[in-house]
Amino acid sequence: YDTSQSHLPDEAATLALAGRFARALSPGLVIHLHGDLGAGKTTFTRGLLAGLGWHGKVKSPTYTLVESYPLAPFTLHHFDLYRFADPEEWEEAGFREYFGQETVCLVEWPDKAQGLLPPADLILALEVAEQGRHYRFTALTEAGKTCLTRHST
Ligand code: ADP
Numbered sequence: 001y002d003t004s005q006s007h008l009p010d011e012a013a014t015l016a017l018a019g020r021f022a023r024a025l026s027p028g029l030v031i032h033l034h035g036d037l038g039a040g041k042t043t044f045t046r047g048l049l050a051g052l053g054w055h056g057k058v059k060s061p062t063y064t065l066v067e068s069y070p071l072a073p074f075t076l077h078h079f080d081l082y083r084f085a086d087p088e089e090w091e092e093a094g095f096r097e098y099f100g101q102e103t104v105c106l107v108e109w110p111d112k113a114q115g116l117l118p119p120a121d122l123i124l125a126l127e128v129a130e131q132g133r134h135y136r137f138t139a140l141t142e143a144g145k146t147c148l149t150r151h152s153t
């Protein structure tokens with residue numbers, strides 16, 4: 001599977017999709033989250049974390065740029081780069097080291113750190129559609145395709 005898409009009628013549907021998708025994850029994946037403010041990127045991440053058994057708080061990393069969740073199989077890093085502006089900050093903050101074979105990284109507003117971010121294995125695009133949302137996963141690497149196949153079968 002290279003793509004997978006459908007409609008999400010309400011927030012519960014976004015959380016349910018994310019909860020199912022959590023089971024298809026494997027360490028090393030980089031997932032870019034596309035969509036306007038309010039499209040549901042953070043909601044999706046919240047559902048993903050719930051699916052992975054995270055019972056703690058999930059904060060939007062709007063000001064911190066990243067929130068990290070140490071889970072049993074891997075640490076999940078949730079970036080929100082909406083406010084990211086200074087390329088030097090990328091190295092200074094050590095963000096490069098957040099990516100690797102031991103972590104899963106979800107990135108909101110990846111375009112804000114173009115040229116700094118590792119390439120995505122998967123893109124999830126969310127957009128407002130009627131009362132709900134439309135989503136589309138696109139796999140860009142073998143690891144991304146494997147994940148999407150696990151999710152879709
Ligand atoms: P983003 O991180 O993309 O800016 P958020 O996840 O913070 O967006 O906010 C999305 C908003 O849309 C929340 O108020 C959430 O309840 C709502 N929402 C999420 N999924 C859906 C859906 N499928 N249909 C309708 N509303 C949704």
Ligand code: MG
Binds near residue numbers: 080
């Ligand atoms: Mg958000």
